[in-house]
Amino acid sequence: MNKHTWYKTYRPYISPMDPCPPIRVKRYSTPPQLYVGFQPPGLEQFPALAALKAGTLWKCFYDPYYSMKEIKKGERE
């Protein structure tokens, strides 16, 4: 089911005259609901307790967001 990535990146134009150190790669979110359409029957579920924690019963919709800071610190699950 997870044939998509939930994040995409692009490289903005960097001017030699920019005042701040450039951020060369920008990231944006393209979450699961953009790809599923009407939810088909029989999709894989989390067990009840894990679902309450995740915020969804459906594995295909689980897309936890971590800041770049958290990702660098290795906090991403």
Place this chain on the structure above:
Amino acid sequence: MWVYEKKLQYPVRVSTCNPTLAKYLIEQYGGADGELAAALRYLNQRYTIPDKVVGLLTDIGTEEFAHLEMIATMVYKLTKDATPDQMKAAGLSGHFADHDKALFYHNAAGVPWTATYIQAKGDPIADLYEDIAAEEKARATYQWLIDLSDDPDLNDGLRYLREREVIHSQRFREAVEMLKEERDRKKVF
């Protein structure tokens, strides 16, 4: 009518004393794409939408109030023990002058909530597209709040809230699919 359960939808934990975070979080309390706006938008639109999606708007509108309560709890925990000087240092002196520690429906920049943030067009597709957009904007707001926050426990709650916006957006998208379905057209196999 509603039945109230005296507990939060998801446990709210805050691990650091950081009233500045409260200033940012208030965006989801009384901001344009916040939980109050969401709840009031859906619970109002539901009267003039086809029957088969009324229940969805009721359910999601109700859940938004549960989210509002979580945000309120976060803000309250982050500010309840702050001194006036700490409030000032957090950029909350304007808020303190008007409200002390009381919560109020305004955004992170102090602009009070207004009904002009929401719409009820009476056209089911226009209203559902607004709702989808509102969910994506709320999802984005949670991303920026997670980016701003250094509090792992708080971020856990914010990630949960963002995930719910993902699901809400999905369900509103399905509502559009239901309303545009061409039931009357003969299917030829």
